[in-house]
Amino acid sequence: MHLSSRLNTTIGQATDKGPKHQNEDCMGIMVPDEPALTIKGMVAVIADGVSSAEAGKEASETCVKNFLNDYYSTPDSWTVKTSSQKVLTALNRWLYGQGQRFIDAHRGYISTLSILVIKSRMAHIFHIGDSRIYRLRGGEFEQLTSDHSAHVSKDKAYLTRAMGMDIRLDVDYRIESVEAGDLFFLSTDGIHDFLSKKEIKKALQSASSSLNVNTNSNVNTSSNVNTNFEDVCQALIDQAKEVGSDDNLSCQIVRVDQLPDANSEDVYKKLSDLPFPPFLEVGMSIDGYRVLQEIHASNRSQLYVVEDIASHKKWVMKTPSVNFEDDPAYIERFIMEEWIGRRIDCPNVVKVPEEARKRQCLYYLCEYVEGNTLAKWIETTNKRDVGQILDIVEQVVRGVRSLHRKETLHQDIKPDNIVITPDGEAKLIDFGSCLVAGVNEIATPFERDTILGTATYAAPEYKLRRAGSVRSDLFSIAMMTYEMLTGHLPFGEAFDHCESAQDFSRLKYQPAYLYNPMVPAWMDGALKKALHFSPELRYESLSEFVFDLKHPNQQFMRLNNQPMLERNPLLFWKVASGILLVGQMVTLYLWLS
Known part of the structure; x- marks a missing residue:
């Protein structure tokens, strides 16, 4: 990987079972080596197994250990958000399933969970329950998470959300920019329920000021376990116990000492x-x-x-x-x-x-793939077999979906980038315009190249300088499908010259069956929907588009059965005017004769 995060942190953590017979809290910090540090970032996790649950300890340990292992096993191309949410969803389902063994499922595998992921120059926070994440920046000490609990009395509260509590997972997510010197503090309720923000802030400020933030760009270590920070964590635990904490007590400190340098020449080198x-x-x-x-x-x-x-x-x-x-x-x-x-x-x-x-x-x-490009096939073929074309489209969609599963957009789907082998196999080539979501969220000291594909097949949102999506690749596939079926483009040459939303609004879609009578109306309906200028009005997935290409959709059949006046008012009045003109001419001829 040509990118290097140069993320450097100082960390410390401590835990104590307090007056309870066992410690149901669990926590962990993972600072991987390169390139994982750049691609995935560093992670701090803290969990508090619900004491009223039968398996709270097992739940918290499962949350921490499995998240740290599984997060780094997700594809490199996935964003932090996608990777984390996939792992959390699977974790929650497992915990919920295990909890069903108990008479009262809400007394099974239940745990709070708070996660801090620092990647590049951003902090990603995932949270459910009443453990907390704070940030100390300068003199401001801010709580970045909200407790998911309801108070039934002054001293009694119960969780409204937690891992394993419900099959439907509802995790809070937020993203914050990171600055060198930021100090993040993660804790369970055994600490923050008994110590005020002011007391915690004072301890953290004292610890942070005793260590200078490292700005030396030659430092090679990405994380330093600091005994002073661990002492501070232990001191906060002791302080909470002194004022009557009756729960497990755990906390972590993560201080950002160095971030990727926005002016660094290392990347270029x-x-x-x-x-x-x-x-x-x-x-x-x-x-x-x-x-x-x-x-x-x-x-x-x-x-x-x-x-x-x-x-x-x-x-x-x-x-x-x-x-x-x-x-x-x-x-x-x-x-x-x-x-x-x-x-x-x-x-x-x-x-x-x-x-x-x-x-x-x-x-x-x-x-090396033997064969011709699809562009050559379109140019030379005389017989436009609908079945053969649908087979090619299905293969192209399979290829594009394999990219989408890696959270990667192709952004240049066109006939020149499809090779058809002598056996009829379609292969997608060229990754020159691809957008990888996970890499795109890594900061660089230069503005990234955003070159896109051929204007003839590119979705309108690209020309309007809006973000692309899966539906943008769908648009390009539909353009190519239309051309394979008809030898023409659905909006004519004017599409290439559109630069604004107003330009696109002037274009008119030409039904495919006007050029190829073998294209049924319902198939044309699928093409028209996939080629809508508004992404949100296209198909949500490529599989839906392929299904409607192969199976009659009654919605499109009903549209085709509408009276011509409703389907195409302009054509209706042209035909009506022509009929009237012919009638008048016949009447005039009879009158003159």
């Missing part, structure tokens, strides 16, 4: 480790690969068919354009293409192999 290769010609060799053929060359990249001299296996080699040799945003996007490709395993997506040998310059290899 890493990106520039490998020089750009020269322009390659047939017969030239590079790192044991001989160039057999140039496939494509543009101002942004070159594609070659190469042969491994040792094994004689063919590959496709992509090289960057020397026009961007000093552009870190371009280089990052080029490097990310290989990173993305290696994480996708789908027969309908071109494969990118693991690095087999040390490289002398910047390029990457991908699977």
Whole structure:
């Protein structure tokens, strides 16, 4: 990974069972090595097993241990929010299921849970129950979580939300920017119910001021366990016990000493480790690969068919354009293409192999696929077989969904980026415009390259400078499907020149069956919905779109059975005017004769 978080923290924690016979609190902090620290961040977790539950201790331990293990096992491309929510949902279902063994499920596996994830320059907070997370920034001590409890009397309260309490999980989530020097404090109610915010703040300020925030960019360690912070945690526990705490007591301190430097040149240095290769010609060799053929060359990249001299296996080699040799945003996007490709395993997506040998310059290899592009197929085919086209669409959708499962948008789905093999297999190629949500939330010292795909197939929201989504890739697939079925585009050439919402509003969708009578009205209805200019009015998922392409949707059938006046008023009045004109001409002819 070319990015390096340079996140450095100082941590400390302590726990005590207090007057109870066992400690049902559980907590943990994980600061992984690179590249996980950059891609996933560091995590602090604290949980308080509900004492009235039969398995509160097991519940809290399960929450902490499983979250720390499973969070770092989620795909690198997922965002913090997606990764955490997937893990928490699975955890909650397991706890809830285990709790059903008890006569009263609410006395089973129940625990509070508060999680702090610091990734790049942001803090992600997940919370359910009445454990807490605070932040000390400068002189301000702020509680970042809200207790999920209801007070029935001055001294009696009960939880309204907790892990394992309900099959439906409702976890609070918030995201906060992080500054060097921020100190986060996590605690269970055995401490914060008996000590005031003022008392906790005083102890934390005293501890923090005794240590200088580390701003040395040469520090290699990402986390320091500090005995002073652990002493402060223990002191707060002792203080709470002295004033009558009758519960388990646990707390953690996480201080941010160093964040990724927004002005650092380290990223560019890493990106520039490998020089750009020269322009390659047939017969030239590079790192044991001989160039057999140039496939494509543009101002942004070159594609070659190469042969491994040792094994004689063919590959496709992509090289960057020397026009961007000093552009870190371009280089990052080029490097990310290989990173993305290696994480996708789908027969309908071109494969990118693991690095087999040390490289002398910047390029990457991908699977060599024999066949023609879908663009060539559309250009040369005369018989537009609906069944064959639907089969191709299904394969493309499978490929795109494999990207979406990694929280990655393709953003350049078009016929030129689909290869059809002689056996009829469709493969999605090119990751040059992909957006990886998990990587996109990592700060960089430069503005990322947001180059998008071909305007002809790109969803309107991109031209309107709005965020893309799964429905944006759906729009591109629908555009391509329409072209396969008809040989035309649904909005004509004017679509390419639209720059504003008003421009798009002037366009008119042309039904596919006007060009190809073999396209049924209900299939055209599915295309029209998928091609709506408003993303929220398109299909929610690609599978819904494919289903409606293959199965008659009664909604679209009803629309087709409407009177022409309702379906197409303009055409109705044109036809009516034509009929009236012919009638008048016949009347005039009879009158004159």
